[in-house]
Amino acid sequence: MGVNYCKFIFGERRIAMKKWLKPFAVGMVALASLCLTGCKQKEAASNQKVTIEFFNQKREMQPTLKKIIKKFEKEHPNIRVKETDVPSAGDVLKVRMLSGDAPDVINIYPQNLDYQTWAKAGYFVDMTHKSYIKNIVNNYAEKFAINGKIYNAPLSANLYGFFYNATEFKKLGLKIPKTWAEMKALVKEIKAKGKTPFALAGTEPWTLNGYHNLALATVTGGFNQAENLVRYSPVNSISLKNKYIQSDIKRLDLLRGTAQKNWQGASYNDAVTAFTSGKALIMPQGSWALPVITSQNPKFKVRTFAFPGNKVGQEMTVGSGDMALSISSRSKHKKAADEFLKFMCSPEAMQIYYDKDGSPCTIKGVKQKGKNSELGGLSQYAFTKKHMVWLGQKWTTENDFFNLTGNYLLTGDKKQLISDFNTTFNPMKATN
Structure with missing residues (x-):
């Protein structure tokens, strides 16, 4: 070529x-x-700002949550958190969830039947393998798992028992009861000294849910025994002849005729005011009341003790996840919501929360007070066998139970109480 x-x-x-x-x-x-x-x-x-809605059910913690949110937004300038606080939050949440208008991040109580139903139906994001769940101690998130999966991050736990006026107790020489017999003697002694034992909210019977839960649990022997008495017993079997029901009524009777003047028309806030002003020395209530108490009277010296059993060592408290957060599976901003959950599960955020709320915190690294603190008489039992979950975890409704408790305290009608018990629990027994 x-x-x-x-x-x-x-x-x-x-x-x-x-x-x-x-x-x-x-x-x-x-x-x-x-x-x-x-x-x-x-x-x-990616630099566009997104807004997520945080639905909060703990209105007393709103100012503190605002501080935490402000800190989060400073560290995450592209995410804005809109906090929603409304009256009757549980009812509002139910309407919104069922109408498809779910908030992005939801403060929801994990023992609640609505939560359990919605989790099973796929309404919440699966958090099982999220790194921030590892920050929750005592396997508390796993305690509320649904079918082995975690849909809720319980950051704190509530506890129910008795708040007492520590200053007056010391002044009058009153001692903390270790048994139910000592509890009755204490109430009698307070009355003998011309003082009022209890601060109650007659118009808000939910405030006595913990009292009645613990009354049933301590007379029967625990959570399962109490459920067997009222929830899993045969239809119409709750009777005045039952020895446990008789003991339960006696515990309810301790509150009758021993509360502040006009307690029948008192609200929750009224009851707290009666307590912090010294008009009553004891208030049966949950740990969530501490921020309200300190807000009303910052100098008020308050302490707590658990619900006594028949014998020493049988005292109990009841509670569940309190500031407990889930992410809606329908959220359009899941990544942003996940960042907020990650922040809320940090000691940085929850130290701020705990310092105001005082309820036992589940987050690793949060410095907490000891048994001599305001809630120490209850928090010493947190996450132990003496920290029972609310009985309502197995019920289809709690409202009727609230009302039967309140109605009995108002009327003292034992036959009506028994009728209300059976009317409340018979429909649930149909699913046994």
């Missing part, structure tokens, strides 16, 4: 290649330009 022929052939190829490369190069430049534009658009989109 001649040299001139080869030059001709390869020359033609070079010319053809140049003709082919030119549009290819133009296409590559255009493609690179599109990619650069797309990347810039993606980067801009």
Whole structure:
């Protein structure tokens, strides 16, 4: 093959290649330009601010939560958290969940039957393998798992028992009861000294849910025994002849005729005021009342003790996850909601929360007070066998139980109480 022929052939190829490369190069430049534009658009989109809604059921903690949210937003400038606080939050939440208007992040109590039903129905994001769940101690998140999966991060736990006026107790020489017999003697002694034993809220019977839960548990022997008495017994079997029901009524009777004046018309806030003003020396209530107490009277010296059993060592408290958070599976901003959960599960956030709330915190690294603190008489039992979960965990409704408790305290009608018991629990027994 001649040299001139080869030059001709390869020359033609070079010319053809140049003709082919030119549009290819133009296409590559255009493609690179599109990619650069797309990347810039993606980067801009990632820098866009998003707003997530945090539905809170603990209205007394709103100011503290605002501080935590402000701190979170400072560290996450592209995420805004809108906190929602409404009256009758549980009822409002139910309507919103069932109508498809679920908030992004929800403070929901994990022992609640609604929560259990919604978790099973896929309403919440599965958090089982989230790194922040490892920050929760005592396997407390696993305690409320649904079918082996975690849909809720319980950051604190509530406890129910008795708040008492520590200053007056010391002044009058009153001692903390270790048994139910000592509890009755204490009430009698307080009355003998011309003082009022209890601060009650007659218009808000939910405030006595813990008292009645613990009355049933301590007379029967525990959570399962109490459930067997009222929830899993035969239809219409709750009777005045039952020795446990008789003991339960005696514990309810301790509150009758021993409360502040006009307690029948008192609200929850009224009861707290009666307590902090010294009009009553004891208030049966949950740990959530501490911020309200300290807000009303910062100098008030308050302490707590658990619900006594028949014998020393049988005292109990009842509670569940309190500031407990779930993410809606319908959230349009799951990544942002997840960042907020991660922050809330940090000691940085929950130390701020605990310092105001005082309820036992489940987050590793949070410094907590000892048994001599305001809630120490209850928190010493947190996450132990003496910290019973609310009996309502196995019920389809709690409201009727609240009302039967309140109605009995108002009327003292034992036959009506028994009728209300059976009316409340008979429908549940149909599913046994």
